[in-house]
Amino acid sequence: MTETLIVEPRHSPHSFLRFPLCTDLDRLEADIAILGLPYGDPYGIDEVTNDQTNAPTAVRRQSLRLSYGLDHWDFDLGGPLFDGRKVRVVDCGDVPADPGDMTAHYRRAEAAARKILGRGALPVVIGGDHGVPIPVFRALEVLGPVTLVHVDAHLDWRDERGGVREGYSSPIRRASELAHIGEIFQIGLRGQGSARTREVEDALAYGAQLVTAYEVHTAGMAAVLARIPDGGRTYLTIDADGLDPAVMPAVAGPVAGGLLFHQVRELIHGLVTKGRLVGMDIVEITPKRDLNGISSLTAGQLILNYIGAATRAGYFD
Numbered sequence: 263m264t265e266t267l268i269v270e271p272r273h274s275p276h277s278f279l280r281f282p283l284c285t286d287l288d289r290l291e292a293d294i295a296i297l298g299l300p301y302g303d304p305y306g307i308d309e310v311t312n313d314q315t316n317a318p319t320a321v322r323r324q325s326l327r328l329s330y331g332l333d334h335w336d337f338d339l340g341g342p343l344f345d346g347r348k349v350r351v352v353d354c355g356d357v358p359a360d361p362g363d364m365t366a367h368y369r370r371a372e373a374a375a376r377k378i379l380g381r382g383a384l385p386v387v388i389g390g391d392h393g394v395p396i397p398v399f400r401a402l403e404v405l406g407p408v409t410l411v412h413v414d415a416h417l418d419w420r421d422e423r424g425g426v427r428e429g430y431s432s433p434i435r436r437a438s439e440l441a442h443i444g445e446i447f448q449i450g451l452r453g454q455g456s457a458r459t460r461e462v463e464d465a466l467a468y469g470a471q472l473v474t475a476y477e478v479h480t481a482g483m484a485a486v487l488a489r490i491p492d493g494g495r496t497y498l499t500i501d502a503d504g505l506d507p508a509v510m511p512a513v514a515g516p517v518a519g520g521l522l523f524h525q526v527r528e529l530i531h532g533l534v535t536k537g538r539l540v541g542m543d544i545v546e547i548t549p550k551r552d553l554n555g556i557s558s559l560t561a562g563q564l565i566l567n568y569i570g571a572a573t574r575a576g577y578f579d
């Protein structure tokens with residue numbers, strides 16, 4: 263592959279938390295690699311640059327409100343982010359798209375994720391809509407079997423919509439077709455989305471474990487975590503609308519009754535310590551709908567919880 267993979271953050275004046283930029287993935291030396299994937303597989307021409315494409319920039323802009331310095335105490339973590347250890351976090355910018363070839367950005371995204379994983383770093387992907395993790399799921403092949411954990415109000419098992427197969431209604435269906443994806447846990451389901459009875463039946467036939475938001479509220483996230491096998495690799499894909507709209511107002515499909523921040527935080531810490539959480543994404547933030555930047559801030563706080571938890575679990579020692 264000779265294509266240029268990466269450009270600098272498109273519109274943000276700075277990287278995520280001002281971490282160093284790495285614009286050449288062949289020289290990547292990092293424990294964690296932040297990667298913006300603005301572009302999905304659109305259902306219509308107006309969705310080529312939907313508001314979700316603005317989210318990597320919005321999250322980077324808001325990230326400076328998350329931290330007053332890496333030496334400051336983070337009560338989410340019980341100490342400074344890096345816990346006094348040597349941890350290398352870089353921001354790899356955004357994968358660009360090519361208006362003359364609307365399949366190019368998924369190819370580049372997969373190649374970028376393969377390089378990040380191949381060089382031993384954990385990818386932290388900022389979408390983009392929920393189509394963008396599909397090439398990342400493919401790239402997980404380099405690691406071998408992976409359990410997929412999915413936070414979302416919606417099932418995302420549509421085979422296609424209007425002939426489009428890799429859009430934001432289909433990521434979990436596409437994941438289920440990959441040989442290296444094993445068990446799938448879908449957490450936070452509620453209300454109505456694009457799923458009909460046939461999609462639910464297909465998910466259940468696959469063996470996907472469907473966990474409603476109400477089950478989490480009643481039984482607690484610890485009970486959900488207990489169902490996920492210990493010791494294996496997991497990848498976490500978070501649709502922002504899996505969280506409650508009070509926490510994540512900037513989403514296209516808000517549904518009441520969603521997961522609360524502390525529940526998703528508990529999920530991240532639990533997955534990190536149960537086995538190896540090999541990466542995560544946060545997608546479907548629509549910054550124009552945001553209030554006080556709270557959705558982008560909350561996304562950034564989830565990312566810091568992943569970095570801090572992985573650090574304390576000895577991932578980078």
Ligand SMILES: [Mn+2]
Pocket residue numbers: 392414416418430501546
């Ligand atoms: Mn989704």
